[in-house]
Amino acid sequence: xxxxxxxxxxxxxxxxxxxxxxxxxxxxxxxxxxxxxxxxxxxxxxxxxxxxxxxxxxxxxxxxxxxxxxxxxxxxxxxxxxxxx
Numbered sequence: 001x002x003x004x005x006x007x008x009x010x011x012x013x014x015x016x017x018x019x020x021x022x023x024x025x026x027x028x029x030x031x032x033x034x035x036x037x038x039x040x041x042x043x044x045x046x047x048x049x050x051x052x053x054x055x056x057x058x059x060x061x062x063x064x065x066x067x068x069x070x071x072x073x074x075x076x077x078x079x080x081x082x083x084x085x
Contacts, residue, residue, distance in 0.1 A: 004079040005029075008041055010050060010057045011073045012066070026077065027057075034060060050074070 007028050014020030025048055027041035034040045034051030040060060042049045050057035050072070057074040 006079055007077040008052055008057070008074045009077055010041075010048075010052075011075075013069065013072075027052075027074075034058070 005028055007026055010025050010027055012023045012025060014022055025043050027043050027048065027050060030040045030042055030049075032040040036051050036053065036058065038051045038053055040049050041052055041057070045063075047061065047063045048066075049060040049062075051060060052058075052074045055074050057072045059068070059070060059072065062068065
């Protein structure tokens with residue numbers, strides 16, 4: 001049996017002055033609540049976590065060396081079928 005997995009695409013801007021294109025990270029919901037009371041979303045590696053309110057993703061943890069931006073743009077993606085855990 002399968003359930004639907006909710007996902008968001010979170011956009012990380014390129015480095016300042018580097019003219020690099022933005023990176024997009026797909027995150028999925030966890031069962032954890034963030035400091036603002038909303039669900040925590042994370043990437044498949046679990047090293048990038050955000051709390052999403054509307055279209056704003058507040059960064060909770062990010063990989064070492066990644067650009068630090070406190071708030072990022074988040075866009076909901078279509079749900080996809082995922083196996084039950």
